[in-house]
Amino acid sequence: MLELRGVRAGYGAINVLWDVELAFASGKLTTIIGPNGAGKTTLLRAIMGQIPLGAGQIYLDGARIDGTSTSRMAALGVGMIPEGRMVFRDMRVEDNLLLGAYSVRDRPGIAARLEDAYTRFPRLRQRRAQLAGSLSGGEAQMLAMARGLMAEPRLLLIDEPSLGLAPVVVQEVFTQLAQQKAQGRTIVLVEQNTRRAIDIADHVYVMQAGRVILSRPASEVQLDEVHRLYFAR
Numbered sequence: 423m424l425e426l427r428g429v430r431a432g433y434g435a436i437n438v439l440w441d442v443e444l445a446f447a448s449g450k451l452t453t454i455i456g457p458n459g460a461g462k463t464t465l466l467r468a469i470m471g472q473i474p475l476g477a478g479q480i481y482l483d484g485a486r487i488d489g490t491s492t493s494r495m496a497a498l499g500v501g502m503i504p505e506g507r508m509v510f511r512d513m514r515v516e517d518n519l520l521l522g523a524y525s526v527r528d529r530p531g532i533a534a535r536l537e538d539a540y541t542r543f544p545r546l547r548q549r550r551a552q553l554a555g556s557l558s559g560g561e562a563q564m565l566a567m568a569r570g571l572m573a574e575p576r577l578l579l580i581d582e583p584s585l586g587l588a589p590v591v592v593q594e595v596f597t598q599l600a601q602q603k604a605q606g607r608t609i610v611l612v613e614q615n616t617r618r619a620i621d622i623a624d625h626v627y628v629m630q631a632g633r634v635i636l637s638r639p640a641s642e643v644q645l646d647e648v649h650r651l652y653f654a655r
């Protein structure tokens with residue numbers, strides 16, 4: 423569905439990604455794991471058009487899309503839930519959700535999506551009129567996920583959704599991801615929780631220092647091998 427070929431990208435004069443080759447298959451969950459600073463978030467930003475490529479190409483369903491603006495990526499069906507569970511703290515929960523559907527034109531469709539979000543995340547329904555800034559960390563992550571899903575992306579990129587959450591909330595995050603996967607959504611999951619990420623994934627990439635150092639079907643990945651790669655240089 424999405425393919426990167428020889429991608430380089432970074433920030434100004436500093437290059438971070440080095441000749442990255444990746445493919446995300448339709449309907450599958452691909453996980454990208456790797457230590458802090460490996461370039462995982464930079465990779466997602468490059469895909470979303472938030473930073474320009476220094477080299478290489480990105481293809482969506484065979485069509486070249488690098489250079490596409492971030493807002494246009496939503497129209498192409500690609501959505502990202504960024505790291506750090508960013509919500510608009512001084513807006514109500516429901517208005518945060520509605521922002522996720524800003525590109526959707528038909529009003530009945532939006533109402534149905536809102537209802538879907540509340541069915542999927544009942545706690546958000548209870549808190550719908552509350553300011554997002556008053557949510558707990560776990561609730562804020564649920565809101566960030568629900569908002570990302572409001573656009574109903576065909577391809578969902580999600581950056582470290584379980585970071586810093588209590589085990590019970592981590593469980594809920596992975597349950598939601600499993601449900602999304604079962605519904606056929608194509609998912610790219612960046613995670614530090616390597617065991618859970620590999621468990622839920624179809625394909626695993628390991629990144630280190632801006633390069634892909636392992637690409638393998640999840641069923642063939644050994645956790646201790648991955649952990650050894652983390653510390654190797």
Ligand SMILES: Nc1ncnc2c1ncn2[C@@H]1O[C@H](COP(=O)(O)OP(=O)(O)OP(=O)(O)O)[C@@H](O)[C@H]1O
Pocket residue numbers: 433436438456457458459460461462463464465505
């Ligand atoms: N806005 C920025 N300007 C300059 N350098 C940046 C910027 N954002 C990230 N970097 C650098 O790019 C490199 C990769 O960072 P990135 O955030 O992509 O890593 P990551 O794999 O997502 O790490 P983490 O697991 O900590 O989120 C790091 O060396 C980082 O310092």
Ligand SMILES: [Mg+2]
Pocket residue numbers: 462463464505581582
């Ligand atoms: Mg990151």
